[in-house]
Amino acid sequence: MRRLLAGLLAVTLLTVSACTDDPPKADDVAAAPTGPSCLPAPASPSPAAPPSPSGGAAGKPLPAMAVRCFDGGRYVDAALLGSAPTILNLWGSYCEPCRTELPAFQRFVTAADGRLRVVGVVVRDSRDAAQSVIDDKRLTFPMLEDRDQQFSVALGRVVGKPVANALPATLFIAPGGxxxxxxxxxxxxxxKIRALTATHLGIEVAA
Incomplete structure (x- = not known):
């Protein structure tokens, strides 16, 4: 009987030890960067896209491709950028004019109060350097990252001029993408942001 109890105790101890592995240390878990979330929907209904001079839809469609969210490993379809009027600002921490205009975009986002979407695209930059700018400028609008420039190169083909190596670049996207x-x-x-938004997206944002 004692041998049977000893055997049962040994099996129980082995089972418990197999189920209680030590949790990973904090240093072993990659910390997600702080900062804005990825592509929230605007609070207000989207206005119609401005008509082109020929009467059809204005502009050329966004490229069909997945773009990574800056705040984690998720990807979004670039076509979602056309689900609402959107301003796409391509920037990098190494670009002085980019850093100069980012606070103006942040103030514009606050004034717009959800009537349209402003999305940043971090191009050819390290995560740490870009995160430092986001924190320093206190940016709250959503960010995508384009470390290998595939998205910005594709955008250049759409607009007919290079954007990947000519930052900052700001694209105005009407509903419909x-x-x-x-x-x-x-x-x-x-x-200037307010004026371009009124002209090309038909949205007036008060100062």
Whole structure:
């Protein structure tokens, strides 16, 4: 009887030890970066896309491809950018005009109050460097990452001019997923962003 009890005890101890492995240490778990979430829907209904001079839908369609969210391992279909009026701002931490205009986009996002979507695309940059800018500028709008430039190169083909190596670049996307205007030039301020949004997306955002 004692041998039977000893055997049962041994089996029980082996079973318990197999089910209670030590949890991974904090250093072994990759910490997700802080920062904005990925592509939330605007709060307000989307206005119709501005008509082209010929009467059809304006602009060329976004490329069909998956783009990674900056805040984790998820991917989104670029076509989702056309589910609402969207401003797509391509930037990198190494780009001085990019860092200059990002706070203006943040103020514009606050003023717009969900009437449209502003999405950043971090191009050819390290996660740590981009995260440092996001934290320093206190950016809350969603971010995608394009470390290998495949998305920005594809966007360049859509708009007919390079954007991957000419940052910052800002694309205005009408509902339906068509790029109706691309801005490349001096760093944008909030007034210029509002004016371009009114002209190309038909949305007036008060100062």
């Amino acid at each position: 068509r790029v109706v205007y691309t801005y490349q030039g001096d760093a944008l301020d909030e007034q």
